[in-house]
Amino acid sequence: MLFSNRRMVWLWAAALLSATTIPLPAAALTHYQSTVTCPIDGQPFQATLVGSYRSTGTRLDLKPVGNVAAPYPYPVCPISGFVVYQNDFSGDELATIRSIAASEEFKTVRRQHTDHAVVAYVKRQLGANDFDIAESYLQASWEAERDRPQLVDEYRARALDAFDAAGDRGNLNRDDRLTAMVVGAELERLLGDFNSAAARVDDLAQELRADIDGGKNATLMMAADQIAQHVHDRSTEPQVLTDQRDRGTVGSGGR
Secondary structure, eight states: OOSOOTTTTOHHHHHHTSSOOOOOOOOOOEEEEEEEEOTTTOOEEEEEEEEEEEEEEEBTTSOEEEEOOSSOOOOBOTTTOOBOOSSOOOHHHHHHHHHHHHSHHHHHHHHHSOHHHHHHHHHHHTTOOHHHHHHHHHHHHHHHHHHOGGGHHHHHHHHHHHHHHHHHHTOOOHHHHHHHHHHHHHHHHHTTOHHHHHHHHHHHHHHHHHOSOGGGHHHHHHHHHHHHHHHHTTOOSOOBOGGGTTOOEEEEOOO
16 A cells, blocks of 8 residues: 555544553654556656654544644645545546546636645545545645645534534444544534534433443543533634543554
């Protein structure tokens, strides 16, 4: 694999579904150069990819913190501007992607938005599911904090809408459904919609208390409680899941 799959940065969801974390040795964020072939025109180009990282914790909106690249920096085709967000595409997908990349609308999106927002746009054009699109907009919001802060709230709102659309369809598995509920509440808090965030946290807490799978619920409840406290404080600042401080995950960038 040349670069991470879409779940590599989904570290917080895994942490919430595990009752324990263990301290890990330090690891620096490193990068390496790799040759990537653009799926649009078949031209090879050099891309900087993540070699190793160490996550020391995770924010309540899923963003890993520590010596990490968050979101993961995907390769970008130098001619078309297409963001190579996965290793392989089907023949039908490639035909559609080439048409998308040649359009004036894509060129406008490419100029105005971050890489991960471009990924969300392409995924929607390809008919991806709402949860997948929500992930990309959420990661775009992290990216915008660094590169285009004026777009952070827009991407958070788009992620929230897509998570809600995924939940409304009623076909999410339990883990994704609970992730959508927790992150939805956190996004509403970050956007300053405190009443909606409080109502969503209450719904989540009731469901978790009624769920017999209590082994998975303790950390989720901790996250919900922390969101509720920040809502009470009327805080719109990003916050780290407190039991994750100085703990985390060491890994490599999927080489």
